[in-house]
Amino acid sequence: MSGVILAVDDSASMRQMVRFTLEGAGYTVLQANDGVEALELARTSGADLVLTDVNMPRMDGLTLVRELRALDNYKFVPMLVLTTESGQDTKMRGKQAGATGWIVKPFNPEQLLATIARVL
Amino acid sequence: MPASTAESSKAAPAGAPGFTPELQMANMLGLCEAQMESALQESDRAVDALVQAFTCLVDTTRSVNALTDQLPVEFRETVAVGLNQQVEAISKQMASAVVAFQFYDKLTQRLGHVRYSLSTLALFVCDRSQAASPDQWRRLMNTLRRLYRTEEEREIFQAMMDGISSEQELGGATSTHKAVKPGEIELF
Numbered sequence: 448m449s450g451v452i453l454a455v456d457d458s459a460s461m462r463q464m465v466r467f468t469l470e471g472a473g474y475t476v477l478q479a480n481d482g483v484e485a486l487e488l489a490r491t492s493g494a495d496l497v498l499t500d501v502n503m504p505r506m507d508g509l510t511l512v513r514e515l516r517a518l519d520n521y522k523f524v525p526m527l528v529l530t531t532e533s534g535q536d537t538k539m540r541g542k543q544a545g546a547t548g549w550i551v552k553p554f555n556p557e558q559l560l561a562t563i564a565r566v567l
Numbered sequence: 568m569p570a571s572t573a574e575s576s577k578a579a580p581a582g583a584p585g586f587t588p589e590l591q592m593a594n595m596l597g598l599c600e601a602q603m604e605s606a607l608q609e610s611d612r613a614v615d616a617l618v619q620a621f622t623c624l625v626d627t628t629r630s631v632n633a634l635t636d637q638l639p640v641e642f643r644e645t646v647a648v649g650l651n652q653q654v655e656a657i658s659k660q661m662a663s664a665v666v667a668f669q670f671y672d673k674l675t676q677r678l679g680h681v682r683y684s685l686s687t688l689a690l691f692v693c694d695r696s697q698a699a700s701p702d703q704w705r706r707l708m709n710t711l712r713r714l715y716r717t718e719e720e721r722e723i724f725q726a727m728m729d730g731i732s733s734e735q736e737l738g739g740a741t742s743t744h745k746a747v748k749p750g751e752i753e754l755f
Contacts, residue, residue, distance in 0.1 A: 458672045460615070460618045460668060460671065460672060461672050463622060464665045464669060467622070467625050467661070467665060468665060471658075502676075502716070531673050531676055531716060531717045531750075532716045533717065533718045533750070537716070538753065546755065547754065547755060548752065548753060548754040549753045549755070550750060550751075550752045551750025551751045551752075552672065552750050553666045553669030553670060553673065553750060554666070554669065555662070556662045556665050556666075562754070565754070566754065
């Protein structure tokens, strides 16, 4: 597998778990602590897929998805939300913001990789 | 702890001037919050060390895998096959560990909500007119309900609002959620 994945989460241990899983499968992983950092990183380095948490300081994941969708080079990039939130209302807000899919934490490494392979 | 909660924690001992049950209650809630914060900070340090150890383990396993691929042909069918099987077994265990580690993240999030609930309640009970109003209690409950975002938190909140005791709910929750299972995936 190859491709650059931007992983966004304010929890360092969560970012590590995502990194282990994705790098083990051959992806290159860029990491950001919140939406503001992710947006900056997305502008300066290209990503083939964005995997973001929802609740983060400074800028939440749904605002990040919306902001990225407004950029020309991220209009069609798959964006997956990885969160503890499982409520239908929040999921619908994610869909409206432009998210490609919704993954409820904790993720299973094999299932996460299969989902990424499917949307990439 | 919010400033006003800290202020309320200066409650006087029973019998002393300035003693009120509300201030004592706020003081106790502040104590619970502080204990939780302290325990969380200790756990964070321990989990950070565990994550570091896990990172080293992952890197070592990958190195062993890479070295196996470089073995001379005559060893490939004997040593390499055995090593590959061992690496595969370790990788499966690591996948389970990745799922388990994520529960700590979920735990800190849920405890953060409990801490917020405690400090909000401490401020609430200190205002006697507010604490005496059923409408204000309903508003407080709605605020707390919106705070709970995981399925488990919402289930417990709803059960308690329906009058089920915490012991009964925990019994139910244990049977419903005892399996450490990964979350759902939905593509739009």
